[in-house]
Amino acid sequence: MESQKSFLLIGLALVSYLLWEQWQLDHAPKPVATPAQIEQTAAGVQPNNSSANSDVPISEQAASFANTSTQSNIEVTTDAIKTKINLLGGDLIDLKLLNYAKEKNGDEPYSLLSSAGGQLFHAQSGLTGTDGPDASRSGRPLYSAAQTSYQMTGDTLSVPLTYLSPNGLTVTKTFVFTKGEHIVKVNFDIKNNADSVKNVQLFAQLKQHTGQSNSSMMMPTYHGAAYSTNEEKYEKVTFDDIADKNINIHSTGGWVAMIEHYFVTAFIPTKDEQIDISTKSLSGGLALIRYKGEAVNVAPGETVNLSTTLYSGPKDQDRLSELAESLDLTVDYGILFFISKPLFHLLQFLHGLVANWGVAIILITILVKGCMYSLTKKQYTSMAKLRQLQPKLTELKSRYGDDRQKFSQAMMELYKKEKVNPMGGCLPILVQMPIFLSLYWVFVESVELRHAEFALWIHDLSQQDPYYVLPILMGISMFVMQKLQPTPVQDPVQQKIFQYMPIAFTFFFLWFPAGLVLYWLVSNIISIIQMLMINKSIQKQGLGAKK
Template identity: 55%
Template sequence: MESQRSFLIIGLALVTFLLWQAWQKDYGPQPINPVQQEQTQQANQGVPSFDEAQSEDVPTSDSVPAAQAIAQTQNTNRIIEVKTDTLDVRIDLLGGDVISANLIKFPVTQGSDEPYSLLRSGMGLYVAQSGLIGKQGPDASATGRPVYTAQQSAYQLNGDTLVVPLTWKNSQGLSITKTFTFTQGHYDVNVSYDVQNATSTAANVQPYAQLKQVMDFEDDGNMFMPTYRGAAFSTEDDRYDKYSFDEIEDENLRKTTKAGWVGMLEHYFVSAWVPSQEQTNTLYSRNINNQFAVIGVLSPAETINAGETKTIASTLYMGPKDQDNLAKIARGLDLTVDYGILFWISQPLFSLLTFLHSLVNNWGVAIILITIVVKGAMYWLTKKQYESMARMRNLAPKMQQLKDRFGDDRQKMSQAMMELYRKEKVNPMGGCLPLLLQMPIFLALYWVLMESVELRHADFVLWITDLSTKDPYFVLPVLTGASMYLLQKLQPTTITDPMQQKIMQWMPVMMSVFFLWFPAGLVLYWLVSNVITLVQAKMIYASMEKRGISNK
C-alpha cells in the first residue's frame, strides 16, 4: 500500500465524517423550541412523586402549580449566594435546588472577568435538583415543593470548608435540614439531609437527585471539532454510557443498579449526581414537553421511626473534567473525559502529557515532546513500512510482466504473485500493517488533545495564546500543508491514474483548509508529527541506499 494512498483514504474518511456531523447539526431532527420558556421552566419542575417512583417509567410530575411557580420566581429573597475559591453558586430556597454555578477559575473567554456558567437559570436552563419524596417527603406534597429557610442570604468560604444549612419543618413535627458542604479547592459538594422525626409515627421518605437542562441550547462544537453535549450514566455492569437528548426524547431510561451515577456533559465540563455507592439506586430520565431533558437517580426509601433522626447524603459535582479528581469521586466518572473506545491508550498518553508538562510548564512544548516520544517509539514500524513500500515499488516491473503473461487468468496470476513475493521475501501487507498499528495511537493522542480541559486557554508562544482554539493567523495550518507537500515529494509513488494524481497533488491544500478551524494544539501535533516523519524518512532512505535497496 502506498503511503500517499493511505493518507488519501484517511483524509477522505475524515472529511466525510465531518460533513456528516455538519449535516446532522443543520438538517437532522431538532428539538422543539421552547415557548414562553420562563413560565414553562418553572411550571414543569419535573419532580418525581412517590407513586411515580414505584412505576415503570417515572414520568413527569408538575408538582408546582404554574401560577404559584411564576409568583415565586419574582421573589428574589429566596435565592441565597454561596461563594468559594472555585464556585459561585445560587441556591433556590424553593426545593433547595442549585440554579446557578459559575466556575471562578474558568473564564468564559480568555482574559475575561466573567466566569464560565455551568449551571444556569433563565434562557438555557440547566439546574441541579434534589429532595425527598415518599409518603412523608416534602417534595411530594400536594401544596408544592418545600420552601426552606436559611440563616443568611450570602455565604463566603473563609476556611477549609463551608457549611450551608437549609431548614424546613411541617406542622406535624417532621423537620429536615438540607446541608450543602463546600470544600476549598473542590468542585464536589456534599448534599445531606438530616431528617428528624418528632411525630408519633414512622416517616417514610425517598431521596432523589436530578439534572434538568433545555435540549436545544447552543453548544461549542462544530463540524471540524465535534463535541458531545448530553446526558451520561454509570451502572455496576457498565462504567460509562452516554444517553443523548435524542434517546431521552425517544425512551425513558430506567435502570436499577448498585452504586452508579448520572451526569450532564459539555465539552470540557460536567455536572453529576453521585448517590451512596453502598446501596442499590434507580437511574431514570424524562423528556418534558420535548423541551427539557432530565436525568436523575432515586435512592432506596428510608424509614425514620418516631423520635429518630437519620442522615441521607449524596454528592453533587459541578466543574471541569479533571480525570484524577473525578476518579476519586466515583467509579467511571473520569470516563466523562470521553476518549471513546481508545480510552485504554489515551489515558496513559494523557498521563505522559501531564508528566511532560510538569517538566516544561508549557502545554505547547509538552505536545511537541509527546509527539517526539510517540514517533520515536514507533520508528521501527515506520521503517518497516517504508522499506516494504520500497520493495513493492522495485517489484513493479516484474508484476507488469506477470500481468502481460497471464492476462485475465486471475488464478494463475494470483499464484504467480505469491511465488514472486515468496522468492523476493516481500510481504504485500508490510506497508499496510505498520500503518494500521500506528493509527490507533495517533487517534488516541488526537482525542487526548481535543478532550483535555487542561488545554483550554493554555498559552504556547507568541501569537498562540490558546491551544484549544484555532490559530488566529493560520500560520500552523499553512506550515502543516507545506510539510504534507514535502512528504508527498519525498515519497515516490507508482500511481499512474491521472485523476488520483490530481487528488494527491491537491491533498495538502485540502487538509490545510480543514486545519484552519482545528484547535491550535491539534494542528501543532500534526505539524510536529509531519516534520518528524520527514526526518525519519530521510534517515530510512539513506539506510536503504547503503544496503542497496532502491527507493525509485
C-alpha cells in the first residue's frame, strides 16, 4: 500500500463517516410540536393529560400569570452575560453571552438560554420533597424581588428572591454572579417557621427543544444531553435516546448538561453530594435532563442552606476542568482525546507566540509532519524496495501457478533474503492516522477558533472559505501528490477512482471550515516537499520507481 493511496483511503473513510453521521441526523424521527404546545411549554405548562413534568407541577393560575404579567421576569446584566429570571419558579429563561457575537462582526450576542418557541432552553431549579414549594399542588412558587433589573457594579452581584409558603417555609433563592464569569451560583436558604419538621429536596434541570441541531456533514457536532457520575466520567444521551427511554442513575457527585457545538450549559452539585440523575421526554418536542439531591429535614426554627452551580458559556477546557471533574470532556474529541488534548495545548502555546490562530495551525502542522518525517521516509523506502521486487514476485507467481501455499512460502523467503518488511509501508501510516484525526477534532471542537481571523480574505476560521481558494489549492496539492507518488494499482477502475479523488475531495472541502482546509492544504504541501526529498534519496540508493 502506497503512502498516497493510504492517505486517500483515510480521507475517503473520514468523508464516508461524516456522510453516515449526517444521514443519521437527517433521517432520525423528529417530534413535531404545535404552536400551542410550544407556547405552553415556554410558560412551563404541561398538557392536562401529561405527568411528564410531575416533579415540577404548575397550576393554570400560575401559568396564566407567566403568560400575562409584565412583572414576571427580572433582568440581570454583568460584564459577561445578560439573563432573565422568571419569578414564577425562579428559573433562568434567557441568557446571552455578551462577549460572543451570534454572527461574525455582529452586534447581537449569542443566546444560550431562550424562551423563543422552537429555540426554547431553560435552566430550572427548585425544591421538591414532601414539603418543598415546587411540589405544591397549587403550582410553582411565585417569588418576589426588590428590583426588576440588576446591574453588576462590583466583583460580584447577588440577586435574592423570596417566597413564603403556606406550610410555614420561608425560602430565599439567591443567584450569585461573578465578574468575568459564566457561572451562576444558586443558593437556597430554607427557614422553617412552622412547629413541625419539613422535608425538602433540591432539583436542578435543563429543558430544551430537540429541534435545534446545527450539525452538518462538514461540521459533525453533537447537540444533546450529557452527564457525569462517579462511575461514568462522561456519557452522552441524545434526544432520540431520551425519547426512547428515560435514564435513572444514582451517583456521588457528577453533573448534568446540554451541549451544542462550541457551548455548554451544566448544573453542577457539590462534589460529594448524593444525587439521582434522570431524563424525560416532554410533550411539545422537549427533552429534559435533571439531577435531584438528597432529601433534607428542616427542624422547626432551623435554617438550612442548599446550593447548585450553573455554568452556561463557551467550552473553555481550562475553566471547565476547574469547575468539575470531567466537565472538560464536553469538548468532545472522541476516543482520541488523549492525543487531542496535548495537541490542543500545543496549539494554544503556538497561538500565544504568534497571536494568530491561522498561523498557529500552520506551525502545528509543520511540527507534527516534521516529527513524523522519519516514519514517512521509512514508509516510502519500504514501498520503493517492494516495487523493486515486483519482477521477481511476478516470476514466482508464474512459476508456482495456482499453488498459493508454495507461492506464499517463496515470497516470504524472498522478503527475508532481500531484507524487506512487507508491512513497512503500512505501519507508519497506522501511527500517523490517529494524529491527523486528533488534529481534525481539535480544529472542529475548539471554541477558540470560532470567529478567529487568519489573513487576507479569511476572516473566520470556523466558516468556509468565501471564495473557495483554499479548497481549490488543496485539490491541486492532492493532484501533485498523486503525480509524485505513482500508485501500484493495476485495475483500470481503481485507477480512475484515484485519478478523480482530488476532484471529489475539492468538492467536499468547499464547505469545510477554513481552518480545517488550511490544515489539510499545509499538510499536503509539506508532504510534497517531503516526497521530493525522499524520492531524491531513494534515487541515490537505486530504488527509484520504474516509470
